[in-house]
Amino acid sequence: MDNIQSIYFIGIGGIGMSNLARYFMSKGKKVAGYDRTETPLTKELVKEGATVHYTDDVNLIPAYCKDKDTTLVVYTPAVPSDNEEVKFFNERGFTIQKRAQVLGIITKSSKALCCAGTHGKTTTSSMLAHILKQSHLDCNAFLGGILKNYNSNLMLSDKSEFTVIEADEYDRSFHWLHPYMALITSVDPDHLDIYGTEEEYLKSFEKFTSLIQEGGALVIKHNIKLLPDVQKDVRVYTYSIDKGDFHAENIKIGNGEIRFDFVTPDKVIKNIQLGVPVKINIENSVGSMALAWLNGVAEDELRHAMTTFQGAKRRxxxxxxxxxxxxxxxxxxxxxxxxxxxxxxKELYPDRKVTGIFQPHLYSRTKDFATEFARSLSLLDELILLDIYPAREKPIEGVTSQIIFDKVTCPKVLCNKQELLPLLVDKDNIEVLLTIGAGDIDQLLEPIKEILERKR
Structure with missing residues (x-):
């Protein structure tokens, strides 16, 4: 890394890529990159000193990123293989690495605390990072969301030995990491375009657990179907909302607050209050506090951090x-x-109508889980279903949002993004609106909010 003067990111606007870009800029490196679309995040990177363009064109790559001896190229597996810039760097013998490879190198010499799982990993890693940052331990952190307390997905410390990492299982990326301790929130099958079967997906998590260093620890969700493969002297703990070595007791929900007692293997820490008082965050906080507790965070530090945690954007x-x-x-x-x-x-607002706007993400995920998506979305009082966001994928014949829509049992509307805003303008009975999805639905949030504000 000492010989590298510039880093070029292919897919620089991704939430995980952007924290690496910020890290290298903090180290005085020149940073540039390509992404398909301009977003608030890429605009922030430009303000911070990065050079970013939005057309797959090798002529737009800055001259200082065309010297293979001084330039590292970082790419995300989500970028298509026919990308012209990827081909350009490959043909000329540049050092090209996945984001996770680079993250593994950066964090190898620190105590890496890695949060993995099909879902919940952004919230738990963000909570853990905030706890450590507010404690005497401090931390570095590479997160998969913009943490509201810090308005960033990157935290840096020149004194802490800890690094919090959101460990992504897509394309087996988390196998490049070197965990000192790890948390696994869930292993519900996903990314079957990569893994093929649930069995292979689970094997990938088992491989991840084998990477935990001797003397470290694994905190794993109680009763999930995973047999961890850990080295000798790696301690294994379980957690959940109400069972396991770490869990919650005496839960009180009401008046817009959630409080509970945090149970550890050797102590009960009373009266934890959640800064983001949502029921699913009880379990998320138990997992994140478990890792913090195992590394020596004090009781008062835990309480203060959980009360002041503001959450991650889009979580x-x-x-x-x-x-x-x-x-x-x-x-x-x-x-x-x-x-x-x-x-x-619905638990927060039991007496109000809940309308959901959902944008499916990936053709393959829609094909694999259409029935399950429909079952979950039918929990809504009303559904507005958008077209599939393709991300890295080419269309699959016969796979559209319609295959979910046909199986949904609640009142429902199918529309594209262009039709959504006029539809909302004409709706009179919106009480609680939930926007959900991992695509570009976030670019519609401000105009949707403006429409709702005019209805007040």
């Missing part, structure tokens, strides 16, 4: 909250995540 994110209308945005894009998100909203 159960309240965008509008009035007596008449509530708008919540959530990144949920897997059937289990959808069910948890919708159930949490």
């Amino acid at each position: 159960f994110d309240f965008l509008l909250k009035t007596d008449k209308i509530v708008m919540i945005d959530d990144y949920a894009h897997h059937p289990e995540e959808l069910a948890a998100s919708i159930t949490s909203v």
